[in-house]
Amino acid sequence: KSPGTGQRLLVIPQGIEQARFFQAIEELGQTLGVENVEVNDKPLVDGWYMEHPNTHDMMPILDDEELVASAVVYPSDTEEVQKIVLWANKYRVPIFPISMGRNLGYGGAAPRVRGSVVIDLGKRMNRILDINPDDYTCLVEPGVSFYALYETIQAKGYKHMWIDTPDLGGGSVVGNTLDRGVGYTPYGDHWACHSGLEVVLPTGEVIRTGMGALPGNSTWQTFPYGFGPYSDGIFSQSNFGIVTKMGMTLMPNPGGYESFMYAFEKDEDLEALIEIIRPLRIGSILENVAQVRHVIQTLAVKGRLRTNYFTGDGAIPEEIVHEHARKMPVGDHSWLYYGMSYGPEHIRKYKLDIIDKEFRKIPGARRIDPKTLPEDEYFWSRDxxxxxxxxxxxxxxxxxxxxxxxxxxxxxxxxxxTDAMKLFNMGKRLHDKYGIDFFPAFCVGLREMHLIVEIVFDKKDPKKRKAANDCLRELIDDAAKEGYGEYRTHLVLMDQVAGTYGWNDNALKKFNEKLKDALDPNGILAPGKSGIWPARYRKRGWEL
Ligand code: FAD
Known part of the structure; x- marks a missing residue:
């Protein structure tokens, strides 16, 4: 296929001549097979979650053409990833690795630098290399989804092992874990549960971390640290290496489980509820990363357009949300707590009784009996x-x-x-200011919580995109002033978020830049990811 002959103008990475880029692409095709190198010169097609594009962000908040790849390549093994890296160094082409590219809400499959070559690892590197039923571990390549891992374990009849999955199962175990994603069993902190990486460095060498560095070891997936500095951390949310294999621990089947749900009447109940949750969560009476979701999500997760409820301007009024919530099987409420208790019945009962006694201290708190809920109620998805x-x-x-x-x-x-209320009020104020419906959900980890606020917008409406972007930028700054930082963010907000982690005259940023320049002297790997720019790009107007 000769580049540049499709129906869309090909975006070539800045700083490389068109003819030289075409020559580079041709050489890559000869190395990997022409069928494994695709130029992005066709119209951008968004698809949907399961048939998502690997060429751009299908949920853009900037212009459609802002975060686009020049080409996508499909390596079949670690050696081919090394070849791509060496090729990128030769031609100074920016490359951007994805495992499956379903990072929706954070940039999808898009590269940070326009015209980068996306390395879609997942398409051909999708093998489950090992499942160990004695150690409860597995070793996977980037293309293994949560569905694939779950189904393989079921097919092998390993009823004694569970996986942990995020809300959507179509993502990559490796990609989600590297972005420090979250699931909802006691193994929900994916990064904390991984053990061992194989990484291709930006200069082409391959390393194995932890026990993986010891030839002949049989503990790569059971002891994450190995000997000496623990290097795994620098390969998550970073642009210091391309992960080609990852070990993951699996959860033992707890011998029974039971979901439960409580409703709380008022927005202000959040304050007392979070205080009750903290000791129960730290003490593992509340065992999983549960979600505390606001009433508007009860409506939204029915999957109907907001215009079914409200056609006016600005954010949907609270009384309308409550009027419709009242008619739902869960009844009216401000907050719903979705949790699960694990273990045989007598063990669950011990914990559930404590939770019930504590949650009912909040006036008007209601336990919703799952038996009263229809099969299509969202509760069963959380279950x-x-x-x-x-x-x-x-x-x-x-x-x-x-x-x-x-x-x-x-x-x-x-x-x-107090923190929960401060963030809730800040979010509400700024969403009202920009006329955006406010979707807050608190995901309570072990000693901290992530507030996940999803701004849902019409991507075809430039005004709505702008409102979403402006609102987010103000949220990030206001939150930082109060001492709150993001755990993860969208590609276009990475510079701003990285800037909020500026203690001691941006000491952390300087450290990351030192690492970047040492590991990636030509600055080819995912420039700008997490606000880390290689020397070649720094202070040249790339930051957003
Ligand atoms: P990818 O898109 O492949 O990768 C994610 C990031 O890691 C990218 O920035 C990429 O550059 C980097 N990366 C990937 N692979 C490599 C590699 N091999 N080497 C180096 N860097 C790499 N997320 C959650 O965590 N929890 C949730 O509960 C959740 N709920 C969601 C609900 C909805 C409705 C939607 C739309 C999204 C949700 N997400 C959630 C976000 C997202 O869908 C998942 O996190 C998803 O797993 C990420 O996509 P992926 O696994 O395909 O990773």
Whole structure:
């Protein structure tokens, strides 16, 4: 295929002549096979979650053509990844690795630098290399999805092992874990649960971390640290290497489980609820990363357009949300707590009794009996997810507006009632200011919580995109002034978020830049990812 002959203008990375770029692409085709190198010169097609593009962000908050690849390549093994890296160094072409590219809300499959060559690792590197039923571990390549891992374990009849899955099961175990994604069993902190990486460095060498560095070891997936400095951390949310294999621990089947849900009447109940949650969570009476979701999400996750409820301007009025919530099986409420108790019945009962006694201290708190809920109620999706069964129901709230897209604001805070209320009020004020519906959900980790606020917007409406972007930028700055930082962010917000981690005259940023320049002297690997720019790009107007 000769580049530049499609129906869309090919975006060539800045700083390289067109003829030289075409020559480079041709050489890459000769190395990997022409069928494994695709130039991005066709119209951009967004598809949907399961048939997502690997050429651009299908949920853009800037112009459609802003975050686009020049080409996509499909390596089949670690050696081919090395060849791509050496090729990128030879031609100074920026490359951007994805495992599966379903990072929706954070940039999808798009590269940070326009015209980068996306390395789609998942298409051909999708093998489950090992599942160890004695150690409860596995070793996977980037293209293994949560669905694939779950289904393989079921097919092997390993009923004694569970996986942990995020809300959507179509993502990559490696990609989600490297972005420090979250699931909802006690193994929900994916990064904390991984053990061992194989990484191709930006100059082409391959390393194995932890015990993987010891030839002949049989503990790569059981002891994550090995000997000496623990290097795994620098390969997550970074642009210091391309991960080609990752070990993951699996959860033992707890011998029973039971989902539960409580409703709380008022927005202000959040403060007392979070105070009650903290000791129960730290003490593992509340065992999983549960979600505390606001009433508007009860409506949105029905999958209907907001115009079914409200056709006026600005954010949907609270009384309308409550009027419709009242008619739903869960009844009216401000907050819903979705949790799960694990273990045989007598053990669950011990924990559930404590939780019940504590939650009912909040006036008007109600336990909703799952037996009263229809099969299609969202509760049952959370029930599957918290039992490690991949699901897709969570996608429904993206249909809240036409051409539904979303982008997340995800600050970390202590598990404190005052912090929860401060963030809630800040979010509400700024969403009202920009006329955006406010979707807050608190995901409570062990000693901190992530507030996940999803801004759902119509991607075909430039004004809505701008409002989403402006609102997020103000949220990030206001939150930082109060001491809250994001745990993860969208590609276009990475510079701003990285800038909020500026203690001691940006000492951390300087450290990251030193690492970047040492590991990637030509600055070819994912320039700008997480706000880390290689020397070649620094202070040349790339930051957003
Ligand atoms: P990818 O897109 O492949 O990768 C993610 C990031 O890691 C990218 O920045 C990429 O550059 C980098 N990366 C990937 N692979 C490599 C590699 N091999 N080497 C180096 N860098 C690499 N996320 C959650 O965590 N929890 C949730 O509960 C959740 N709920 C969601 C609900 C909805 C409705 C939607 C739309 C999204 C949700 N997400 C959630 C976000 C996202 O869909 C998942 O995190 C998803 O798993 C990420 O996509 P991926 O696994 O395909 O990773």
């Amino acid at each position: 599957r997810i918290a039992a490690g069964v991949p699901d897709l129901v969570e996608l429904l709230w993206v249909n809240w507006v036409p051409n539904g897209s979303h982008v997340a604001f995800s600050p970390v805070s202590p598990i404190r009632g």
